[in-house]
Amino acid sequence: MYEIGDAELKAVAKVIESGQLFRYRGGEGGQCDQFEKELAEKIGCKYSLLVTSGTGALTAALVGCGYGPGDEVIVPAYTFMASALAVLAAGAIPVIAEIDESMTIDPRDAESKISDRTRAIMPVHMMGLPSNLNALKKITRANKIDIVEDACQAVGGSYKKKRLGTIGKAGAFSFNHFKIIACGEGGAVLTSDRKVYERALIQHDGGCAFRGHAGSMSEPIFTGFNMRASEILGAIMRGQLKRLDKILDRLRARKAAFVEVLRDGKGFSMAPVNCVDGDCGVTTAIQFESEERRVKAEAALKEAGIGGSSPINSGMHVYSNWKPVLEQRAAHHPKLNPFNLTDRKYEYSADMCPRTTDILSRTLFLNTVYGKTPAQHRSRAKQALKALGKV
Numbered sequence: 001m002y003e004i005g006d007a008e009l010k011a012v013a014k015v016i017e018s019g020q021l022f023r024y025r026g027g028e029g030g031q032c033d034q035f036e037k038e039l040a041e042k043i044g045c046k047y048s049l050l051v052t053s054g055t056g057a058l059t060a061a062l063v064g065c066g067y068g069p070g071d072e073v074i075v076p077a078y079t080f081m082a083s084a085l086a087v088l089a090a091g092a093i094p095v096i097a098e099i100d101e102s103m104t105i106d107p108r109d110a111e112s113k114i115s116d117r118t119r120a121i122m123p124v125h126m127m128g129l130p131s132n133l134n135a136l137k138k139i140t141r142a143n144k145i146d147i148v149e150d151a152c153q154a155v156g157g158s159y160k161k162k163r164l165g166t167i168g169k170a171g172a173f174s175f176n177h178f179k180i181i182a183c184g185e186g187g188a189v190l191t192s193d194r195k196v197y198e199r200a201l202i203q204h205d206g207g208c209a210f211r212g213h214a215g216s217m218s219e220p221i222f223t224g225f226n227m228r229a230s231e232i233l234g235a236i237m238r239g240q241l242k243r244l245d246k247i248l249d250r251l252r253a254r255k256a257a258f259v260e261v262l263r264d265g266k267g268f269s270m271a272p273v274n275c276v277d278g279d280c281g282v283t284t285a286i287q288f289e290s291e292e293r294r295v296k297a298e299a300a301l302k303e304a305g306i307g308g309s310s311p312i313n314s315g316m317h318v319y320s321n322w323k324p325v326l327e328q329r330a331a332h333h334p335k336l337n338p339f340n341l342t343d344r345k346y347e348y349s350a351d352m353c354p355r356t357t358d359i360l361s362r363t364l365f366l367n368t369v370y371g372k373t374p375a376q377h378r379s380r381a382k383q384a385l386k387a388l389g390k391v
């Protein structure tokens with residue numbers, strides 16, 4: 001979260017004063033409904049659905065697409081574990097693919113992992129950096145499988161002028177505290193496919209059969225779960241959405257100023273960005289020839305007060321730390337475990353994606369500082385170059 005304030009405070013106060021915190025049964029046309037309309041319009045898709053988390057949004061998107069036991073979804077080895085958890089929550093199997101230097105899924109490695117059971121590739125636009133969607137589109141089209149985007153960290157970002165989250169069959173945003181726009185905990189499903197939307201809607205609300213909108217559905221109602229958002233979340237998110245353009249403009253202007261100076265540096269390279277205009281501007285990734293040099297550079301930048309951290313140390317964002325996934329304990333009961341619902345055997349290990357481990361360990365993220373000016377970012381980059389020059 002970069003900004004929150006008076007607008008959200010007032011909106012929340014209004015909801016509380018109204019005494020109507022539930023989005024259905026009287027809340028129709030209220031904050032959640034209006035937010036969904038505004039979000040779909042802004043991002044450029046037919047439907048959006050506000051839910052209580054990004055993991056929930058991803059799960060509802062995958063359920064919406066109809067994936068289940070026996071199906072495989074290819075996820076990158078560098079993403080928050082929730083990408084894999086959502087696949088498992090839908091009953092399907094996450095197949096882990098390497099990333100490339102862009103810090104997003106390597107299309108060629110993803111392609112090599114397609115089997116007769118693959119239903120989708122899930123690109124994850126980590127740190128607001130767009131995945132290589134043109135390459136992925138070619139591959140998924142040729143293999144008649146889907147793209148489902150995890151755009152949890154990339155709200156508002158785009159790829160070749162189309163917003164991230166709307167390029168595949170379905171997409172998901174997260175609005176948890178750490179994301180670009182936020183309400184503490186929340187998420188959204190994005191799709192232009194009516195069937196996917198209806199099934200996601202059913203999944204997100206176990207009480208769906210009782211709703212007024214149940215009658216207008218063409219999909220049969222199954223037992224879903226509950227990840228309904230309250231009017232309070234809807235109200236906060238409407239305020240946050242109004243801030244999105246300004247937040248992205250600020251981040252991008254600051255990153256551009258930072259990169260303009262940093263790109264002249266020696267001894268490291270700028271990580272390639274798949275779509276510079278669409279990048280959210282959250283971070284600048286720089287890469288070294290070895291882990292050893294990255295460690296030294298990190299220490300030098302720390303000493304100079306510039307900061308920076310390596311994604312290899314980002315805990316549950318690195319596949320080798322996804323213990324319950326790697327050990328295939330994927331449900332509270334063995335009979336619900338998707339690994340027991342398929343006749344295929346899967347093998348995971350902490351060293352199955354060595355290229356990803358290598359890239360992560362050679363990379364440093366220098367995050368954009370929201371409160372500092374572009375000029376300050378230029379001088380920060382100069383200081384960084386000085387510190388790196390001594391490594």
Ligand SMILES: *Cc1c(COP(=O)(O)O)cnc(C)c1O
Pocket residue numbers: 052053054055056079080082083124126150152153174175176185186187
């Ligand atoms: C944050 C995040 C999620 C999950 O979002 P929650 O709202 O925390 O459930 C999923 N994928 C990625 C890449 C994320 O960064």
